Amino acid sequence: MFNNRDRWRVYKKMSIMFLLAVVALTVLQKGTINMVGSFDLQRHSGMDGSEGADFGATQADNKDSYNILKGFWKMNQTHPPHKTLVTSKELKVTAGRRATTWDITSTNCSANLNLSSQEWFKGLEDNFKQFLLYRHCRYFPIIYNHPEACNGEINLLMVIKSVATQHDRREVIRKTWGKEQVIKGKRIKTLFLLGRPSHDVEKVNHQKLVEFENQIYGDILQWDFLDSFFNLTLKEIHFLKWFDIYCPGVHYIFKGDDDVFVNVDNIFEFLENSKQEKNMFVGDVLFKAKPIRKKENKYYIPQTLYNKTLYPPYAGGGGFLMDGSLARKLYWAADTLELYPIDDVFLGMCLEVLHVTPIRHEAFKTFGLVKNKTSKLNREPCFFKDMIVVHKLLPSELKLMWNLLKSDLVCAQKAAIL
Numbered sequence: 573m574f575n576n577r578d579r580w581r582v583y584k585k586m587s588i589m590f591l592l593a594v595v596a597l598t599v600l601q602k603g604t605i606n607m608v609g610s611f612d613l614q615r616h617s618g619m620d621g622s623e624g625a626d627f628g629a630t631q632a633d634n635k636d637s638y639n640i641l642k643g644f645w646k647m648n649q650t651h652p653p654h655k656t657l658v659t660s661k662e663l664k665v666t667a668g669r670r671a672t673t674w675d676i677t678s679t680n681c682s683a684n685l686n687l688s689s690q691e692w693f694k695g696l697e698d699n700f701k702q703f704l705l706y707r708h709c710r711y712f713p714i715i716y717n718h719p720e721a722c723n724g725e726i727n728l729l730m731v732i733k734s735v736a737t738q739h740d741r742r743e744v745i746r747k748t749w750g751k752e753q754v755i756k757g758k759r760i761k762t763l764f765l766l767g768r769p770s771h772d773v774e775k776v777n778h779q780k781l782v783e784f785e786n787q788i789y790g791d792i793l794q795w796d797f798l799d800s801f802f803n804l805t806l807k808e809i810h811f812l813k814w815f816d817i818y819c820p821g822v823h824y825i826f827k828g829d830d831d832v833f834v835n836v837d838n839i840f841e842f843l844e845n846s847k848q849e850k851n852m853f854v855g856d857v858l859f860k861a862k863p864i865r866k867k868e869n870k871y872y873i874p875q876t877l878y879n880k881t882l883y884p885p886y887a888g889g890g891g892f893l894m895d896g897s898l899a900r901k902l903y904w905a906a907d908t909l910e911l912y913p914i915d916d917v918f919l920g921m922c923l924e925v926l927h928v929t930p931i932r933h934e935a936f937k938t939f940g941l942v943k944n945k946t947s948k949l950n951r952e953p954c955f956f957k958d959m960i961v962v963h964k965l966l967p968s969e970l971k972l973m974w975n976l977l978k979s980d981l982v983c984a985q986k987a988a989i990l
């Protein structure tokens with residue numbers, strides 16, 4: 573039998589072990605945080621400046637002025653006449669071929685060396701060569717799976733693109749908008765989507781960290797492909813496949829980056845007020861965006877990869893909302909297309925296959941709140957109160973904004989326009 577003293581010792585030992593683990597985690601994180609620079613998920617940073625003009629007419633709407641009207645986002649949707657003409661062929665989505673578990677068990681995909689001999693290929697930049705050589709390798713084994721993640725009635729699944737090194741972002745999301753909760757009887761679940769760490773230095777440590785984090789929180793899906801910028805499209809299709817297998821009952825999906833602020837209450841209010849039941853895809857949508865042809869831009873695409881003058885309408889990958897059945901159709905549509913290096917554009921191409929037009933909504937600010945970074949609007953809690961998603965915040969800013977919004981914030985009908 574344990575006496576009190578023994579029990580105390582065990583407790584003490586356990587506490588110390590836990591503390592050690594936390595310290596190790598923090599040290600690892602701190603020690604590497606400065607090396608993170610080479611890959612970040614700030615997808616559209618290049619669009620704040622002059623390049624923004626390249627990206628099509630809708631960018632002009634992001635003015636540095638704003639009227640806060642209570643609940644304005646409920647009805648203030650700008651969307652073109654909505655096409656929901658999905659042909660009968662398309663409705664037979666994935667019938668009969670649904671896997672019941674993640675069925676990819678080995679990575680045996682060699683480079684497509686056929687390309688190397690072709691003239692147009694030789695002229696490409698290295699990153700595009702790399703992308704094209706492995707473009708046909710579509711699915712990879714799963715490292716951390718959670719087949720149980722969607723068990724029970726989940727109304728809203730929030731999936732967040734992250735990378736091993738961004739531990740602190742995941743941590744703050746878990747403590748703020750991403751925490752598991754039930755709002756008005758509707759359950760929310762958050763998962764993080766990861767590939768393999770891409771940094772050569774400390775790659776092993778980062779993977780250990782992910783393993784540890786997954787043990788504690790059980791909210792990480794990780795696949796065995798390199799977490800690189802051009803592989804974000806792989807992350808997209810891996811999630812769609814995973815969702816198709818494991819989440820038949822989920823009603824809605826919010827998908828976004830790990831540096832966004834999300835107002836979950838507003839998502840639910842939006843959904844309650846939204847008439848549209850089928851093929852719902854809403855976000856910060858760009859219509860008529862042009863492919864960027866300036867080589868120094870992060871989103872540069874050579875003619876040989878995409879030769880049309882416009883992209884199909886697509887939503888910024890920073891955060892968008894879609895319904896579960898559309899996600900299943902998107903999985904099917906993705907399989908009919910070749911991979912494209914920009915993940916949100918790729919999803920726009922998939923929507924085009926399905927003849928679904930995404931809806932643009934003012935409450936989604938994934939291309940930055942306002943172009944002027946020093947604008948006070950970026951720090952204005954009353955503004956955030958009316959938003960659904962805002963890109964891009966530091967973990968500390970996110971925490972601060974969250975605390976402000978949870979306090980008894982009194983917002984006037986109209987905030988002072990800056």
Ligand SMILES: *[C@@H]1O[C@H](CO)[C@@H](O)[C@H](O)[C@H]1NC(C)=O
Nearest residue numbers: 677678679680681682683684
């Ligand atoms: C991988 O594929 C190559 C040819 O495509 C084959 O020769 C090799 O045996 C395969 N390896 C494994 C482990 O399946």
Ligand SMILES: *[C@@H]1O[C@H](CO)[C@@H](O)[C@H](O)[C@H]1NC(C)=O
Nearest residue numbers: 682683684685686687705708
């Ligand atoms: C390379 O070319 C050969 C012959 O044309 C073809 O059979 C093969 O499928 C090609 N490989 C890839 C990865 O496309």
Ligand SMILES: *[C@@H]1O[C@H](CO)[C@@H](O)[C@H](O)[C@H]1NC(C)=O
Nearest residue numbers: 702703706797798800802803
């Ligand atoms: C994507 O991941 C695969 C598998 O890890 C890797 O072979 C490929 O080089 C990566 N592609 C890019 C463009 O980083």
Ligand SMILES: *[C@@H]1O[C@H](CO)[C@@H](O)[C@H](O)[C@H]1NC(C)=O
Nearest residue numbers: 875876877878879880881910
């Ligand atoms: C554009 O690309 C497609 C497929 O890659 C090709 O068939 C077509 O000829 C190209 N068009 C122009 C104008 O280059």
Ligand SMILES: *[C@@H]1O[C@H](CO)[C@@H](O)[C@H](O)[C@H]1NC(C)=O
Nearest residue numbers: 636944945946947948949990
């Ligand atoms: C950005 O906003 C700040 C404060 O509102 C203002 O002082 C500054 O002139 C603005 N900059 C530009 C380029 O508009």
